[in-house]
Amino acid sequence: MTMAPVDPSAPYDRDNIFAKILRGELPCTKVYEDEHALAFEDIHPQAPVHVLVVPKGEYVSWDDFSAKASADEIAGYMRAVGKVARELGLVESGYRMIANIGPDSGQLVPHLHVHLCGGTNLGRMIPA
Numbered sequence: 121m122t123m124a125p126v127d128p129s130a131p132y133d134r135d136n137i138f139a140k141i142l143r144g145e146l147p148c149t150k151v152y153e154d155e156h157a158l159a160f161e162d163i164h165p166q167a168p169v170h171v172l173v174v175p176k177g178e179y180v181s182w183d184d185f186s187a188k189a190s191a192d193e194i195a196g197y198m199r200a201v202g203k204v205a206r207e208l209g210l211v212e213s214g215y216r217m218i219a220n221i222g223p224d225s226g227q228l229v230p231h232l233h234v235h236l237c238g239g240t241n242l243g244r245m246i247p248a
């Protein structure tokens with residue numbers, strides 16, 4: 121994927137890939153959807169299970185979301201992430217949640233997303 125790292129000070133870009141997926145303009149392999157969140161398979165999986173969970177609102181990052189989203193949106197999104205992990209059967213074996221935020225993280229898509237990865241032993245949290 122040739123994309124520039126996310127600029128955290130830039131306004132929300134309605135043409136980002138996940139915005140297009142949320143509007144149904146681009147396809148995705150949907151795993152879960154409710155009022156607050158959509159979950160779909162990552163197109164370049166890094167683990168046997170690799171699902172992205174995105175809030176439906178227009179938020180670039182965790183910083184943006186935690187500062188501006190309503191209590192309902194925050195609760196709904198958090199519950200959705202937990203529900204998706206449960207429905208994917210990851211709770212017993214364990215899993216990793218990754219949210220890349222801003223340049224040092226390598227965030228490429230400027231719409232908040234949590235990666236849910238599992239299905240194998242994931243090794244060190246941050247590879248050396």
Ligand code: AMP
Pocket residue numbers: 121137146148160161162163164165172219220226227228229230
């Ligand atoms: P990040 O670096 O956290 O912004 O990760 C963005 C993720 O989005 C990467 O893991 C990509 O593989 C994934 N991705 C990009 N385009 C798509 C797409 N059209 N459908 C599903 N996943 C995508």
